[in-house]
Amino acid sequence: MTVISINQERLVEWAGRAIAIPSFTGSEEAMAQFMAETFSALGLDVQWQQVEEGRANVVGTRWGVGRGEALMFNGHMDTSYSGREPWLAHVAGFQPEPFVREGRLYGLGISNMKGALACYVEALRALDDAGARLRGDLIVAAVCGEIEKAQYGDAQGSEFRGYATGTRHLVTHGGVADMCILGEPTEGKIVLGHFGSLWVRVSTRGNFIHTAFSEGRRGENSILRMREVLDAVLEWIPTWEDDPENAFRGAKAIVNVGALQGGFGWRVSRTPHRTDLFLDVRVPPTKPMPLARRQVLDMVRGLAERFPEHGIEGEVYVSAPGAEIAEDHPLVAAIDACHTEVFGAQPERDVTRWFSDASALTRYGVATVNYGTSTGLLDTEYGENLEIEGLVRMANVYALVAQRICGVAG
Secondary structure, three states, rough: OOOOOHHHHHHHHHHHHHHHOOOEOOOOHHHHHHHHHHHHHHHOOOEEEEEEEEEEEEEEEEOOOOOOOOOOEEEEEEEEEOOOOOOOOOOHOOOOOOEEEEEEOOOOOOOHHHHHHHHHHHHHHHHHOOOOOOOOOOEEEEEEOOOOEEEEEEOOOOHHHHHHHHHHHHHOOOOOOOOOEEEOOOOEEEEEEEEEEEEEEEEOOOOOEEEEHHOOOOHHHHHHHHHHHHHHHHHHHHHHHHOHHHEOOOOOOOEEEEEEEEOOOOOOOOOOEEEEEEEEEEEEEOOHHHHHHHHHHHHHHHHHHOOEEEEEEEEEEEOOOOEEEEOHHHHHHHHHHHHHHHHOOOEEEEOOOOOHHHHHHHOOOOOEEOOOOOOOOOOOOOEEEHHHHHHHHHHHHHHHHHHHHOOOOO
């Protein structure tokens, strides 16, 4: 393979420019324009995919000479936070203002996952510097709308359209390859699979009446009815989490009580007609989502039978399947070899219960590995960050893997 040299100063400079471009979910277009400019400067073939107004994917392709497999580097441009949240506004590392402190690069989105995008760009630059000619195509897909969020109720609009919105558009518009690396922050571990998620609403009904006329009718209050239902749900959760059918490679499933809504803060002189409980049920990649949906809704039906006066109903409004890759896949072997060369030890394996765009990619036949640098030290004083040395090494691994997968042309 061609000897690769990573330029740390160049990598950090580009990453800092990426941090400085706000790209909260739904507002990724400025970051997409930066990616397009970068790809053009690298001499890549650039494809602009307008997903909707204000947001786009950008695909850069370094064409191979032929007779080699195509490798994609995929990374999302949207950030989990805007930095304007009251609990983050005072934390420097959660602002679109990069800074370096004690060997770490800080700033909004650097960990999840502009650091990976920076590593992809530097890997391609290093391949160019070395004059590496590849047989297969090397593709970088910068996508919008990955963050785990979904439209519901009054929460409508592009800022709530996540859960692989961009990558689903990508794969239906030609953005496929033989295999893919997703540089999500995995602490340098190879993620052989991740859980999917199923979001469900469970509701109780009650009378909408004035406080003055509620005496003796407390049991008809939908919030208080939900208290009983929530207790029953808490009884059910361990049955889902402890079921071997819901485990994957030794990792148990998990359920989160994510939200509770009922009543009107501006009019507490009325008892609420409806109260909603929202659950995030994690589903192993080995379980079909239709089966998971049926099982969870059967739980809701059981609640309705147990509490016939409570008007219980439910719905599933997110179904995002997990993804997995075989231990013996050539991409896993390539990462093993290149990681060992750069880090001096073979990477560990992991299973995660967070979602990634591998969900959409694998369903289009693109074998995908989540493999990236650390999650960053998310301390309350300085915020989101990554170790610069870790970024340099990861960019090196990516460049080496590209040569192994795509093949070096003579």
